[in-house]
Amino acid sequence: MKVLVTGGAGFIGRWVVKQLLHDEKQVWAVDNFSNGQPSNLAEFNGNSQLNVYEGDAADSPMMNRLFLENKFDLCLHLAANINVQDSIDNPKKTFLDDLAATFTILEAARPTRTKVVFVSSCMVYDVSPDAGVDEASPLLSRSPYAASKAAAEQLVQSFSHAYDLPTVVLRPFNTYGPFQKTTAEGGVVAIFIKAALKNQPLQIYGDGAQTRDLLYVEDCARFIIAAGYSERANGQLFTAGSGRDICINDLAQLISRDKSKIVHVPHIHPQAEIQKMLCNPKKAAAILGWRPRVLLEEGIQKTTEWIINETTH
Numbered sequence: 001m002k003v004l005v006t007g008g009a010g011f012i013g014r015w016v017v018k019q020l021l022h023d024e025k026q027v028w029a030v031d032n033f034s035n036g037q038p039s040n041l042a043e044f045n046g047n048s049q050l051n052v053y054e055g056d057a058a059d060s061p062m063m064n065r066l067f068l069e070n071k072f073d074l075c076l077h078l079a080a081n082i083n084v085q086d087s088i089d090n091p092k093k094t095f096l097d098d099l100a101a102t103f104t105i106l107e108a109a110r111p112t113r114t115k116v117v118f119v120s121s122c123m124v125y126d127v128s129p130d131a132g133v134d135e136a137s138p139l140l141s142r143s144p145y146a147a148s149k150a151a152a153e154q155l156v157q158s159f160s161h162a163y164d165l166p167t168v169v170l171r172p173f174n175t176y177g178p179f180q181k182t183t184a185e186g187g188v189v190a191i192f193i194k195a196a197l198k199n200q201p202l203q204i205y206g207d208g209a210q211t212r213d214l215l216y217v218e219d220c221a222r223f224i225i226a227a228g229y230s231e232r233a234n235g236q237l238f239t240a241g242s243g244r245d246i247c248i249n250d251l252a253q254l255i256s257r258d259k260s261k262i263v264h265v266p267h268i269h270p271q272a273e274i275q276k277m278l279c280n281p282k283k284a285a286a287i288l289g290w291r292p293r294v295l296l297e298e299g300i301q302k303t304t305e306w307i308i309n310e311t312t313h
């Protein structure tokens with residue numbers, strides 16, 4: 001099986017690549033290294049099953065050539081500009097990276113009939129009810145990032161209907177784990193762990209009552225790959241999270257070593273905040289047989305070990 005992973009040198013992408021290589025697939029990773037880096041794939045150097053290409057997913061001549069030359073069985077499309085604040089400051093960049101690039105991928109996949117799994121985001125949802133959101137829950141785009149993902153989802157589904165192209169749309173929840181950036185572009189878990197290790201303040205935006213359903217990155221990668229392998233998934237949409245949400249205040253308590261270091265600061269983009277985010281992943285369990293395996297406490301431990309290792313080497 002030949003699999004193309006766009007955004008393959010990114011945080012989640014490198015775990016997807018790792019799992020695919022473990023499954024003995026032939027893998028192509030395309031990345032423009034705008035946020036990912038070659039070092040994320042260093043573990044697989046010398047693996048003849050992996051081909052790494054520097055390139056832009058929105059570059060149609062390059063993508064068309066890559067698809068025609070290699071006739072991929074599957075494309076896992078993760079490349080995106082993921083920064084919500086960037087999308088508010090520079091919506092055109094997000095439009096090009098997240099929506100236009102998805103169109104390029106779909107057009108490239110059409111002649112070779114390559115199955116496309118589009119990795120969207122939980123950010124497309126409106127605030128979650130107590131039972132959590134599922135695939136039928138209402139959407140509300142609070143940022144150009146969310147809007148580009150929601151629009152790209154529609155585009156992907158239109159290719160399934162209009163051209164009978166096998167596609168799947170996925171909405172993973174906030175993902176954390178080793179290889180996530182610990183700088184401002186990273187996720188809250190990585191940022192808090194790094195701050196705690198350096199005995200620096202853990203800065204909570206707003207009152208900290210907002211909740212997140214945090215998904216460990218290897219669980220997220222398994223979700224993406226399960227959708228890719230499953231024929232029953234074709235034409236469908238799935239959401240995945242841990243099924244448990246935690247407010248940011250409690251997350252800071254869990255991670256901090258010195259509670260006096262927890263501080264509240266004004267939110268940088270309060271207009272894009274979603275107050276409660278909780279997933280009900282029952283459809284992924286029923287159809288893909290997917291269930292999260294790593295508990296938050298265990299995932300924080302694994303992430304902490306990785307960050308300690310990174311900063312001491």
Ligand SMILES: NC(=O)c1ccc[n+]([C@@H]2O[C@H](COP(=O)([O-])OP(=O)(O)OC[C@H]3O[C@@H](n4cnc5c(N)ncnc54)[C@H](O)[C@@H]3O)[C@@H](O)[C@H]2O)c1
Pocket residue numbers: 006007008009010011012013030031032033034035036037055056057058077078079080081082096097101119120121122171172173174175176187
């Ligand atoms: N991290 C999360 O919490 C989360 C949650 C839900 C969905 N997602 C989605 O998962 C995917 C991967 O996210 P991530 O957290 O690994 O982010 P990431 O930034 O680490 O990975 C994205 C990768 O895509 C690359 N890229 C960006 N634009 C590109 C382009 N035009 N052409 C080629 N490569 C390009 C970046 O360099 C990066 O390596 C994204 O689509 C994101 O929207 C992430």
